[in-house]
Amino acid sequence: MEKTICELFAGVGGFRLGFDRLDSGWRTTWFSQWEPGAATQWAHQCYVQHYGDSPDLNNEYHTGEDIASVEKSSIPDHSLLVGGFPCQDYSVAHTLASAHGIEGKKGVLWWQIRDVLIAKQPPFCLLENVDRLLKSPAKQRGRDFGVILACLSALGYSVEWRVVNAAQYGAAQRRRRTFIFAYRNDTHYGKEMAGRSFDEILREDGFMARAFPIQGMEPVRQKDIGSDIVAVSDTFAFTFENAGYMHGGTIYTAKVVEAEEPATMLGAVLQHNVDEKYYITGDKMAKWVYLKGAKKIPRRTKEGHEYVFSEGPIAFPDPWDRPGRTMLTSESTLNRSTHTVVDPGTGRIRLLTPVEAERLQGFDDDWTAGMPDRMRYFCMGNALVVPMITRMGHVLDDIIADEE
Numbered sequence: 001m002e003k004t005i006c007e008l009f010a011g012v013g014g015f016r017l018g019f020d021r022l023d024s025g026w027r028t029t030w031f032s033q034w035e036p037g038a039a040t041q042w043a044h045q046c047y048v049q050h051y052g053d054s055p056d057l058n059n060e061y062h063t064g065e066d067i068a069s070v071e072k073s074s075i076p077d078h079s080l081l082v083g084g085f086p087c088q089d090y091s092v093a094h095t096l097a098s099a100h101g102i103e104g105k106k107g108v109l110w111w112q113i114r115d116v117l118i119a120k121q122p123p124f125c126l127l128e129n130v131d132r133l134l135k136s137p138a139k140q141r142g143r144d145f146g147v148i149l150a151c152l153s154a155l156g157y158s159v160e161w162r163v164v165n166a167a168q169y170g171a172a173q174r175r176r177r178t179f180i181f182a183y184r185n186d187t188h189y190g191k192e193m194a195g196r197s198f199d200e201i202l203r204e205d206g207f208m209a210r211a212f213p214i215q216g217m218e219p220v221r222q223k224d225i226g227s228d229i230v231a232v233s234d235t236f237a238f239t240f241e242n243a244g245y246m247h248g249g250t251i252y253t254a255k256v257v258e259a260e261e262p263a264t265m266l267g268a269v270l271q272h273n274v275d276e277k278y279y280i281t282g283d284k285m286a287k288w289v290y291l292k293g294a295k296k297i298p299r300r301t302k303e304g305h306e307y308v309f310s311e312g313p314i315a316f317p318d319p320w321d322r323p324g325r326t327m328l329t330s331e332s333t334l335n336r337s338t339h340t341v342v343d344p345g346t347g348r349i350r351l352l353t354p355v356e357a358e359r360l361q362g363f364d365d366d367w368t369a370g371m372p373d374r375m376r377y378f379c380m381g382n383a384l385v386v387p388m389i390t391r392m393g394h395v396l397d398d399i400i401a402d403e404e
């Protein structure tokens with residue numbers, strides 16, 4: 001099997017960089033990256049600067065357009081479809097035209113991924129989403145992930161998932177993300193896994209357990225989901241744990257305790273004596289102290305109900321001897337979740353530099369150079385922890401070696 005990749009929602013290329021670092025022959029045949037409503041497509045430009053653009057099967061260039069407008073059959077062949085996509089409302093209804101057809105909400109990117117799977121039938125698929133995906137929506141917990149599993153089951157895939165905190169596996173950031181690995185049941189790997197018990201798969205033998213070893217596992221719960229997507233959308237609710245497996249329409253899930261590999265500390269990614277513009281000075285200091293501090297604020301709801309909004313303190317500055325917190329797209333703006341650090345050279349408090357933001361995500365230094373700083377932080381907040389991809393890539397290398 002050829003080691004070829006299609007990267008959807010490519011951002012600045014976190015998946016591609018993670019597979020390139022393996023240096024084991026992976027080749028990206030096509031990618032797609034378009035930021036809705038943005039006049040300048042910074043992420044697409046950055047991606048093309050690093051890797052060049054990719055023609056489709058009609059020899060046309062559509063990588064920088066809304067994926068919804070792309071004819072999926074024109075996407076070049078690939079053995080692995082990858083992408084980080086947002087947690088949205090995945091509910092569906094029957095189409096008016098046909099009781100068998102289904103219709104999701106417009107602009108929901110999962111349906112684009114499904115369309116590519118239908119058109120190209122890649123043997124393997126690796127996706128990234130936020131950890132909240134497993135619990136959404138609040139009024140029907142687990143429905144959204146249930147819809148994803150039912151779709152994949154109907155298309156002939158089995159699935160493994162894990163919520164991975166990157167800091168547990170050596171990264172400098174406490175970032176929890178759901179990784180979803182789907183494989184076609186007719187692959188060598190699919191047939192091999194079909195012969196294993198769910199317990200073996202979740203503990204040791206499965207893709208996720210090999211990429212992200214665990215210390216322990218609580219008892220497994222199981223539930224049939226089937227592949228009737230509309231029925232799942234209407235009625236399915238389930239408590240998904242941080243690890244799981246779906247095969248033949250049956251879900252197996254268990255809470256696992258992640259291994260504890262030595263993390264990288266925030267102090268280890270810091271630059272010294274950085275540009276003056278990153279320091280917190282003068283009257284801004286009081287604002288930061290307030291934002292990061294504990295508060296109790298009387299508030300009133302729309303209906304006139306009074307309550308006290310309270311939040312605890314958050315470390316100010318962020319300590320050097322812990323991994324960083326989760327980086328958001330708002331990093332470096334005046335915001336409680338922005339990191340603040342003591343500069344190791346000057347001893348003064350400042351924000352992270354764009355290079356430090358890149359290091360927190362495991363990108364090469366200056367990966368996003370050339371963009372305005374604001375966009376560099378934004379793209380890093382959107383990206384993933386690259387070494388987590390490389391870890392999964394090692395396991396995929398072994399899997400592909402056994403495929404025809």
Ligand SMILES: C[S@@+](CC[C@H](N)C(=O)[O-])C[C@H]1O[C@@H](n2cnc3c(N)ncnc32)[C@H](O)[C@@H]1O
Nearest residue numbers: 009010011012013014034035066067084383384
């Ligand atoms: C969570 S980010 C993924 C970031 C990526 N994994 C990386 O390493 O940089 C999702 C990306 O999807 C892009 N996107 C959103 N809607 C899109 C659409 N309709 N078509 C193509 N790309 C889209 C966003 O601009 C964003 O860069």
